[in-house]
Amino acid sequence: MLLIPNISNLESSIKQLNPNRIYVENIRAILETTTKMAKLVCRTAVNKGYFKEMYSLECPNDSCNTVVASYDSLKSIPKFIECENCKLDGRLKYIYGADEMKVVKYYKYMRNDN
């Protein structure tokens, strides 16, 4: 039997996290469950309007690894992205192709009605 935890019960735990940046791993840890179940919970939360799916792009430069930008859909990611950090560091290369970047999916918590 697959028991999906009640998402509203997660609210107090979620408030201890950064509500703007919730990873599947955070949810997995809170629920003490599997990654598969945590993903399912996140997807359910998106469908119910609790979470919004987000994608962040990380700089491919190993000595940088900064989160360069975040987007609310894969479609809105531009082809080339400038890394401010690499630019400030005076690196020759600071504009990267989106396909070079590491895309990390995370969620944003959408409800704050106390």
Ligand SMILES: [Zn+2]
């Ligand atoms: Zn960089």
